[in-house]
Amino acid sequence: MTLGPRALKTGISVTLALYICYFFGLEPAVFAAIAAVFSMQPSIYRTWRQMLDQLMTNTFGAIIALLAVKFLDQTPLTIGVVLIFVILISLKLKMEGNIISLTIVTVLAIMTAPGNEDWLYALNRFTIMMIGIFTAFLINALLFPPKFKQIYYQKVQEAFQTLSLLLRTAISDELTEKTFKENWAMLIKSREKLEEQYKIFDEEREKMAKINPLNVREIVVFKQMLKTIKQGEAVLEVIDEHYFQSKTNDEENQLFDQFLEHLIKCHEYYLLKYEGKVKIEDSDTISINEEELKLFFEKLLNNYKEDPDNKMRIISVGVSVFEYAFQLQRFNKLLDSYLKKTIL
Structure with a gap:
């Protein structure tokens, strides 16, 4: 306490x-x-x-x-x-x-x-x-003016830790139903707190800029942090609604499981990059490139062509995962731009 x-x-x-x-x-x-x-x-x-x-x-x-x-x-x-x-x-x-x-x-x-x-x-x-x-x-x-950046980023980390657990086990379905529901409720609560904190943060930037100046580029990065968390939550919702009704095979399970694992690693890496815990010059070692996205979707489409009646829902899941990857790419670009300006 x-x-x-x-x-x-x-x-x-x-x-x-x-x-x-x-x-x-x-x-x-x-x-x-x-x-x-x-x-x-x-x-x-x-x-x-x-x-x-x-x-x-x-x-x-x-x-x-x-x-x-x-x-x-x-x-x-x-x-x-x-x-x-x-x-x-x-x-x-x-x-x-x-x-x-x-x-x-x-x-x-x-x-x-x-x-x-x-x-x-x-x-x-x-x-x-x-x-x-x-x-x-x-x-x-x-007295003790609110430390908005520290509070906001702490809530980002809390939300990401829960999101990471849920996405990593979403396809393999390893968590018990009770544990899954508890963690999903925690994620929703963390995301709501994060949205409220961002609203406070943005108000302070807009209304109190002269008293408490804030870095506009950093606020843009913070906004994108929120978007990635929300899109990760959206992926969970689509998986829960459509994936297990799609009659998936082992190949598709492995495809989604490995790709989501890769996206979570990228998400974690970008947060560590913001904290300054990884070398910026080595940032290309863990990233999301266009070839990976293209290959992921090609495999999905090939499976859909083979069995269109049973694979319609899995395309919806693929689109949601693709959007999550896109938001992570944008997060990385905005972060690189912010860090370069900060160093200069």
Whole structure:
């Protein structure tokens, strides 16, 4: 069990928010702590964007709550109706779930305290909430800034390790059904996390380029890393759906098994090349050339011509494998271009 930077920053931002409230005599300080927890995001840009969104939604939430306290009874029914109204407006503004939750906390903080219907009371509660939000942004920006490249590549490696196991055993069908399903679920989960991380990464490049400059060529390489993982997953899906219904023979099994093994080795080699663990001048020793692809498809087509009725599905598998090889070729070219520019 490890303590991640985000958990550590959340704890520090809560502590700082509480101290600020105590210093200025703002009560109850617990609302600042709640706001700090809700506002901590995985990137600086998302924390900044959320701070602006929170400022807007908390402002109208506080105003609506104060008007409700002034002109309506403070009954549970009234509070519920006001909350529904605030949620509808937040959804109309396309706010995220945690922003809506924090706005609800602001409304409840104002409406559930009897005898405090003036503007100063509402301003007090609003200020406390904003202290928590701003503290979270400040801590996220200054303390342990997110290391996007390291996090992203770590997730690439996690996804590849699972993909490698599944593709290497897909044709031979060596894994038990339970193990196969567990690893496939792990691959899907890893790929989804990778897509989310790339989205964060791309947002940071686009919105925070001046504060946190990122290498555009490297981002293109990262995008291609994601494409190769997704295409590898697509190969697994096609094999599962079509391959074992194609009445394959030993020759075809060996053809696919060996070619997929070669592609996985290339995939692994390209990742090692990105890490700088292999010599760039020796990169041609493990690669995907056009002759190999041509020979692979020729063998498939010859088998199809001999038995077209039973070999239609296997062509679909071959096309998917070919696309995986193509994405790996593109990954290698983009990687070579990036590494040459980096060395120069």
